[in-house]
Amino acid sequence: MARRPGRRRGIWAIALLVLGVMLIAGPLAYMRVRFTPVKQFGDNMLPTIPVGSLLLMEKDHGEVRRGDVVTYDPAEWGYDGPFVGRVVALGGDHIAYTMGDRTLALNGKPLDEPYVPDGEAGAGGVGFAVSVPQGRMFVLGDNRGNSQDSRFHPEHHRGTLPLAAVTGVDSGMHEESPLMVVLGLPLSAGICLLPLSLGLGIASLVVRRRRPAEAPGPVWGATQVDVP
Template sequence: MAGKPGRRRGIGAIVLLVLGVALAAGPYAYMSGRFTPMKQPSDNMLPTITAGTVLAVEKEPGEIRRGDVVVYDPAGWGYEGPFIGRVVALGGDHIAYARGDRALTLNGKPLDEPYLRDGDPGAGGVAFAVSVPQGRMFVLGDNRGNSQDSRFHPESDAGTLPLSAVVGVDAGLDQEAPLVMALGTVSLAGVVLLLTGLGLGIASLAARRRPAEAYGPARSGTRADAP
């Protein structure tokens, strides 16, 4: 027995709509689950991050590494945060700067910092020499002339903070990041499927409402007598 008009189109429409919703919404669910937005409130990270920039901060970054730009809680210094800064040294490291030096020294070697504003590691004129305790970090802003960071809190464990103060790590995502582009492609594919499914659904409803005569004359049940 033949199926109802538009039945196959209707089933296809439902499948496409469900798949389209999953693909369109999935990337947003993934991003919101893994990352949180954080607005840079100051100029302390110039030229790397300008004030007002919204960062995609990874909530559970795992291991903190030297060079990471982190969002952290400065409660250990008596401030309310969060703050944004760069981790330049970790537990077991010796980080130092003497006025006039062309670079910080990390474990006795010059530290390459291409991200610095004007290339000056000592803007602010604060000299320090710190052996970072295990489980802690030494944090600086890239804009050394305008950053409230580890240099100014020697009374609090030589300016170091516990790794537990890290709220998240800047993922460095922008519109051209591979992850963003891939998720954008998936979401776009979902939108296309949604539109296709919607079109099939409309076609299915139209087919079901079409008069039966449109599909051809009904066969008569009357049999003519033989001559």
């Protein structure tokens, strides 16, 4: 039997298409399972997180630590989330601010906060002294002068929230991070393969139109009949 013209190109086109789709779908599926994208619309985390930034929050974040930037559900405060804030104290900690001080005090010692502009640790004009219950956290925004955070909800467990309210922890991932580079390689390869497979598929169709398949040869045992 004669081979159909363009058949090999067609097979390669399908194979490259499948491979390209797999290389694209794999990293995207991984990102979807592990991370949740969150858009920062407010300015409560300036200057650390500019307005309009897209954050990749880890869903399976494990233990929440002091200094983590998190998304959290402020349902206990009567708001709809998620909010973005920074965990400054955890269960067993004593966090305090006295008006006029330049820093917060964590367990009696000045809290180093390089993410807060100099001299603005207490901006907002609210003093507090909170012993955080176990299993809860005290959350503040980096932009202390414009942040709706734990300072303003003392009626709800002294402004603390349960750790269960955390819906994601900022992964800190960006374009140059190692994981993004690793995920970007197969994704880029898959994107490059799609037009290549499309080109091979078009070439296969063109060849088939221009070169019709050869007629099959004589069949052994056939009887020739003369037409009058």
